[in-house]
Amino acid sequence: MSARRRLEIELSAAEGSHRVRLLGLPRETRQRLATLGEQELAREFPVYAREHLAGEAPDFAPMAGRYEVDSDAVTFVPRYPLVPGLDYAMVVRVAEGEPQRLAFRLPAAPSEPTAEVLAIYPSGDRLVRNQLKLYVEFSASMSEGQAASHVRLERADGGERIEDPFVPEPELWDREHRRLTLLFDPGRLKRGLRPQLEAGYPLQEGVAVRLVVDTSFRDAAGNPLREPFARRYEVDGDLRDRVDPRDWECRLPHAGTAGPLRVRFDRPLDRALLQHAFEVIDAAGRPVRGRPEVGPAERSWSFTPAAPWLPGDYRLAVDPRLEDLAGNSLARVFDRDLASDEEPSDPSLEVVSFTLHALRGGD
Amino acid sequence: MSENGTAAGYADLGLTVGTPDIQSVGPIAFGPDGILFVADNASAAIFALGFGPAGPAPDSQAFAIDDLDGRLASRLGCAREDVSIRDMAVCPLTKEVYLSVMRGSGSAAIPVIARVEADGQVVDVPLEGVPFARTTIEDAPDLGDERIDIQVLPDDSAEGEEYKTGSGVRLRLLRDGLRTVTVTDLDYVDGTLLVAGASNEEFSSTLRRIPFPFNGAAQSNSLEIFHVSHGKYETASPIRTFVPYNGGGSILASYTCTPIVQFSLSELEPATHVMGSTVAELGAMNSPTDMVSYRRDGDEYLLVATSRLPLLRIACSDIDGQEALTEPDEPVGVPREELSHPGVLRMTNLDDGSVVMLQQNGAGPVSLRSYECAAL
Structure with missing residues (x-):
């Protein structure tokens, strides 16, 4: 009789899959195992995260994966990657007596907080009472499911927390998961609905608030933020009329120059929508190449052409979906009072344009 | 006729x-022939996956499974808190x-x-080598659209990508990667996939109607949806969840702010407004x-x-007989x-x-249970 070798687990990774090798099985056992099918191997060598093995034998299914038997070992290749830092065990039932639990663990990746909040929009320091949304822009891709617990709105004076101001789900992100949209509960903004009557506006005119993102907000790698971020806002009254380009001020560049076209708004507009709401179009109907820029506090927008302006007509096409802080757009007010004289919204309105005359000469 | 699930x-x-x-x-929902529609918000797509029936449907089936999330976590080899159940659907062919x-x-x-x-075991369905089709839910920008979602950059710009127009002009474009549509619910009615979504930018309410089989990108059309609260105010707001009703001729939709609103879907042209009326309000700081619906x-x-x-249980005869709410203080509809x-997360x-x-009770384990309609 040869002395029984100690059973041991060896972890490796190949071609994107983890491999869990069980070493030390007697040769005759390995020979027997070579005749077994996948399901029988899964029954003899089930693998679990340790938390699912607590107490008696679990009736839960073991980890999904496939098994290989070679001359040295039985190898389990999990279908889903092992979670770093999580305790696992392979339950080995071939030896006499109680099944053995052979523990293993992938070391937790070193974690270094690197992500931070770059900005919170609006970038001005004032909100309106019927504010519809805020944006939090991060420096890196973030994990989902964090906003409800790690973003809070509080009174700026005593720090008293404002209860449930935002819609908890679905969390609204951009494609890269770098910009989070915080939508105020629309039921508390829409006039005539019970939530508005019962709970009132989340914000109060004249009561300053602070939006706080705490460091426990995890990035996509699971690491916390480098530091917390807070931003204070004063709160003004309601804003309840349509965005109207006729209220904007345009500063026109001179023809022959590559100076910027500047548009100053009558009110701050939505940061995200401003980034793609405008198109400068020349007299022939072609889009003009150049670089757009959103101004401070989202009160203005400018466009610097790649080539000097030509004398003649230009148009600035405006996306009718462009909204202000309260969700009023060019197309409609946020909630239209049916009893008032407000114009009904016009679904056919797709482009609002006005004419720019580039000045002749170099004066 | 297609052969069921072959x-x-x-x-x-088209799979x-x-x-x-x-x-x-x-969100997920079953369509015809054991096809599961899966909304993939990360890639702005909806997939149709052909999960043909493995066997005949059982006569009846009942579920009483505790610790469903623990079972899933065990199968997936992770901690329970690493499991997030997003939606549930029942295959009409197999009742799984x-x-x-x-x-x-x-x-x-x-x-x-x-x-x-049927025995309560939870298995992950392999997604390799399955019949599938894909359609996009993006507001796909194109150069012919005057409402351009893309920016034309200087030719020497390092950003963006080069694009050649029909007339051969080369432009360097920065595609708008910011606006996304998050699907909040979907359902299949008579050859049409209904998809409700929320934008991460503009506050709007559209319901996409995507014909199935998917016949290319331009086939979906959107309905802009408004609802009138108490006869006084009209707003457009994203739909959180909805259920087909009246055999698919209308839907009952619920918003983040909990009114339940009925819309008729019949005789609607693309790009028209749909006006819905509030039939019930459920109260503040509450999310559906x-x-x-059941009989x-x-x-x-x-x-x-x-x-x-x-x-909450509502008799549909009451919905049909409900005048649109007109006074906010006559509460509730x-x-x-x-x-x-307690703790119902999803129902089907x-x-x-x-x-x-x-x-789910509080933060405890998730259970899966079936209930006879006679007792509901």
Whole structure:
């Protein structure tokens, strides 16, 4: 009789899959195992995260994966990657007596907080009472499911927390998961609905608030933020009329120059929508190449052409979906009072344009 | 006629065998022939996956499974808190319960479709070598659209990508990668996939109607949806959850702010407004999570699960007879009764005679239970 070798687990990774090798099985056992099918191997060598093995034998299914038997070992290749830092065990039932639990663990990746909040929009320091949304822009891709617990709105004076101001789900992100949209509960903004009557506006005119993102907000790698971020806002009254380009001020560049076209708004507009709401179009109907820029506090927008302006007509096409802080757009007010004289919204309105005359000469 | 759930049948429906590049899973719903529609918000797509029936449907099936999330976590080899159940659907052919699940979060997140078998075991469904089709839910920008979602950059710009127009002009474009549509719910009615979504930018309410089989990108059309609260104010607001009603001729939709609104879908042209009326309000700081309709003793009822209130039952005859609410202080609209089923996260019809629910008490384990309609 040869002395029984100690059973041991060896972890490796190949071609994107983890491999869990069980070493030390007697040769005759390995020979027997070579005749077994996948399901029988899964029954003899089930693998679990340790938390699912607590107490008696679990009736839960073991980890999904496939098994290989070679001359040295039985190898389990999990279908889903092992979670770093999580305790696992392979339950080995071939030896006499109680099944053995052979523990293993992938070391937790070193974690270094690197992500931070770059900005919170609006970038001005004032909100309106019927504010519809805020944006939090991060420096890196973030994990989902964090906003409800790690973003809070509080009174700026005593720090008293404002209860449930935002819609908890679905969390609204951009494609890269770098910009989070915080939508105020629309039921508390829409006039005539019970939530508005019962709970009132989340914000109060004249009561300053602070939006706080705490460091426990995890990035996509699971690491916390480098530091917390807070931003204070004063709160003004309601804003309840349509965005109207006729209220904007345009500063026109001179023809022959590559100076910027500047548009100053009558009110701050939505940061995200401003980034793609405008198109400068020349007299022939072609889009003009150049670089757009959103101004401070989202009160203005400018466009610097790649080539000097030509004398003649230009148009600035405006996306009718462009909204202000309260969700009023060019197309409609946020909630239209049916009893008032407000114009009904016009679904056919797709482009609002006005004419720019580039000045002749170099004066 | 397609042959139910066979490879040939799926080919007729435009599905081809391969490995769909699903990046995330969200709302799911079954269509014809055991086809599961899966909303993938990360890639702004909807996949149709052909999960042909493995065997005949059982006569009846009942579920009473505790610790469903623990079972999933065990199968997926992760901690329970790394399992996030996103939605549930029942295959009409096999009466099996399917779940969309995300394992892990952030860059390590893996989308999983899981199936709950008759013996209570939970298995993950392989997504390699399955018949599938894909359609996009993006507001695909194109140069012909005057409302351009893309920016024309200087030619020497390092950003963006080069694009050649029909007339041969080369432009350097920065495509708008910011605006996304997050699908909040979807359902299949008579050859059409109805998809409700929320934008991360503009505050709007559109309901996409995507014909199935998918015939190319331009086939979907949107309805802009307004609802009138108490006859006084009109707003457009994203739909959180909806349920087809009146045989698919209308839908009952619920918003983040909990009014339940009825819309008729019949005789609607693309790009028109749909005006819905509020038939019930459920109260403040409350978010609807799911709705299901079922029949009991020949009458149709609606169950509404919300984040704060007990499960509510509404008789559809009351909805049909409900005048649109006109006064906010005459509260509530249609009568509703509270049921004793706690912590309902998701509900769906198991068959004509029962409804299956995902339930969770506080932060405890999630259970899966079926209830006979006669007792609901």
